Amino acid sequence: MITGFGKNSFALLALFISGFVVLNGMIDDWGRLSGSFQNLIDFFHQSLWPPDWTVLEAQAYPVCTTPEPFSFTCSTAWIGMTETIKIAFVSTILGMIISLPIALLAARNLNSPRISYLARFILAAGRSLPSLIWAIFFVILIGLGPLSGIFAMTIYTVGYLGKLQYEAIEGMDKAPLDAANSMGLSKFEKSLGVVIPESANHLISQAIFMFEYNVRHGTVIGIVGAGGIGYYINLYLKFLQYDKVMAYLIIIFITVLLIDFLSIYARSFFNEEDNVNRPSWWGVILPDILRWQ
Amino acid sequence: MTENNENQNSEPIVSLSGLTIGFDSKNPLVQVPDLKIYSGEIVAITGASGVGKTTLLRTIAGLVSPITGTLEVCNSILPKLPPRGSVGYIPQRLGLVRHASVKHNVMMGARAGHTNPHAITPSAESLSRTKDAIERMGLTDKIDEPIRRLSGGQQRRVATARSLAQSPRLIMADEFLSELDEETLNSVLFEVTEYVRSTQAALIVVEHDVSRAKSMADRMLVIDDGRVNPFLSETTALEVNL
Numbered sequence: 001m002i003t004g005f006g007k008n009s010f011a012l013l014a015l016f017i018s019g020f021v022v023l024n025g026m027i028d029d030w031g032r033l034s035g036s037f038q039n040l041i042d043f044f045h046q047s048l049w050p051p052d053w054t055v056l057e058a059q060a061y062p063v064c065t066t067p068e069p070f071s072f073t074c075s076t077a078w079i080g081m082t083e084t085i086k087i088a089f090v091s092t093i094l095g096m097i098i099s100l101p102i103a104l105l106a107a108r109n110l111n112s113p114r115i116s117y118l119a120r121f122i123l124a125a126g127r128s129l130p131s132l133i134w135a136i137f138f139v140i141l142i143g144l145g146p147l148s149g150i151f152a153m154t155i156y157t158v159g160y161l162g163k164l165q166y167e168a169i170e171g172m173d174k175a176p177l178d179a180a181n182s183m184g185l186s187k188f189e190k191s192l193g194v195v196i197p198e199s200a201n202h203l204i205s206q207a208i209f210m211f212e213y214n215v216r217h218g219t220v221i222g223i224v225g226a227g228g229i230g231y232y233i234n235l236y237l238k239f240l241q242y243d244k245v246m247a248y249l250i251i252i253f254i255t256v257l258l259i260d261f262l263s264i265y266a267r268s269f270f271n272e273e274d275n276v277n278r279p280s281w282w283g284v285i286l287p288d289i290l291r292w293q
Numbered sequence: 294m295t296e297n298n299e300n301q302n303s304e305p306i307v308s309l310s311g312l313t314i315g316f317d318s319k320n321p322l323v324q325v326p327d328l329k330i331y332s333g334e335i336v337a338i339t340g341a342s343g344v345g346k347t348t349l350l351r352t353i354a355g356l357v358s359p360i361t362g363t364l365e366v367c368n369s370i371l372p373k374l375p376p377r378g379s380v381g382y383i384p385q386r387l388g389l390v391r392h393a394s395v396k397h398n399v400m401m402g403a404r405a406g407h408t409n410p411h412a413i414t415p416s417a418e419s420l421s422r423t424k425d426a427i428e429r430m431g432l433t434d435k436i437d438e439p440i441r442r443l444s445g446g447q448q449r450r451v452a453t454a455r456s457l458a459q460s461p462r463l464i465m466a467d468e469f470l471s472e473l474d475e476e477t478l479n480s481v482l483f484e485v486t487e488y489v490r491s492t493q494a495a496l497i498v499v500e501h502d503v504s505r506a507k508s509m510a511d512r513m514l515v516i517d518d519g520r521v522n523p524f525l526s527e528t529t530a531l532e533v534n535l
Contacts (some may be wrong), residue, residue: 084366156431173388175388178384179383179455182355182380182403183377183406183461184376184461185404185405186411189401189404189405193400194401197390
């Protein structure tokens with residue numbers, strides 16, 4: 001007799017088998033995998049490790065005027081990384097300013113379906129292409145540099161953040177809107193006086209998350225010339241200087257990790273309830289298993 | 294009664310005619326008798342839980358469309374909504390902006406009643422009405438406190454202050470006196486009834502406590518699904534003059 005558990009197990013097995021069958025159909029020669037691990041070890045030892053930390057030294061030109069302990073601020077790694085963070089910061093702010101009015105129009109609890117679908121169409125268009133493709137488009141349109149990156153990431157932020165925002169607005173408690181509707185408040189008054197304050201915690205938390213997301217993606221758009229650390233990664237990839245690329249990747253990893261922690265900590269200030277235990281600094285940084293409290 | 298007869302010579306604030314309410318036309322919730330509510334009147338809606346008291350109130354507030362019948366509120370026949378600021382509604386869950394201050398919440402009511410919808414800043418009248426309503430509800434020391442930090446009873450007082458600051462012609466309140474201690478209940482009830490009598494507004498209140506409903510209202514609308522009157526074949530609202 002097949003029990004409920006048995007049925008679920010059978011469905012999982014069927015899914016696994018169908019996944020394997022599709023994979024097998026795509027791979028013509030499984031033998032190619034045999035030497036891959038050795039290839040990775042060779043590539044790691046011969047090209048990636050040790051990383052070339054000269055990327056943290058000041059560039060020869062332009063001449064660095066910063067005193068010695070801080071001369072790393074003239075390095076390509078520092079310049080590239082700070083530019084990526086700046087692009088992410090500006091894009092997040094611009095994206096939030098543009099997306100919020102569109103999200104208010106897209107929310108079905110505030111507007112008619114016709115207006116809502118039009119606003120949703122605009123937001124969907126913004127996130128239909130990844131920021132990398134938008135970056136290629138803007139590099140062609142306005143040339144190389146961080147401005148293309150800002151435009152690309154702003155458009156993507158509008159699409160992505162706008163979706164999160166209208167979902168937060170639609171999920172808000174119905175009672176304040178009921179009271180506002182029966183009072184006869186205008187849409188503008190409802191938006192500014194009820195919707196934004198009521199969903200402010202969600203909106204701020206989403207904006208912080210979006211900044212973190214943009215920093216991660218900002219490292220990639222430089223590869224197509226839209227500014228940031230990706231530009232240098234692409235440069236050294238072309239010269240096959242993988243040890244320098246490795247150093248950049250480690251710097252990106254540490255920066256993204258730090259911003260991730262900062263983001264978790266900052267978002268903990270925007271909880272729905274006051275009595276939520278706020279994580280301590282070490283609580284955010286340490287994985288669950290290593291916490292003693 | 295004399296007061297009631299005087300009222301009935303004036304224009305009604307609410308007129309219900311042939312009203313059937315609910316969410317499914319094949320299975321309506323309540324048959325409502327033809328009813329007019331006049332200025333200066335307090336009408337209580339009572340009945341067992343789940344019979345449709347809140348739905349009736351939400352229908353009069355224009356938040357739920359009736360299945361059949363005509364509904365006129367403040368001289369506007371549905372689907373046309375009543376003029377801005379003429380209806381104050383205190384939902385069962387109060388409908389306050391939890392992350393905003395007491396002042397912000399009360400100001401939303403004052404804006405609806407006393408500020409042009411296109412104005413960015415509230416009018417001087419709105420500001421003074423806000424201050425006055427907060428004072429009358431005894432919340433002056435909590436004026437900048439966010440709603441989420443207030444007790445249930447204090448939140449009910451804020452919701453009442455919001456409606457008073459609006460100076461509406463009709464207040465609709467859904468169990469707005471629950472969770473209040475005896476002293477606060479009496480003072481809130483006094484302020485609201487005083488407002489209704491002095492401004493010749495009307496109050497429709499949903500109240501599950503029948504004795505309290507009797508003590509405050511001029512008329513009662515008892516919604517009965519057969520539990521009170523077993524001869525009723527469908528859920529009906531019965532008008533009771535007090």
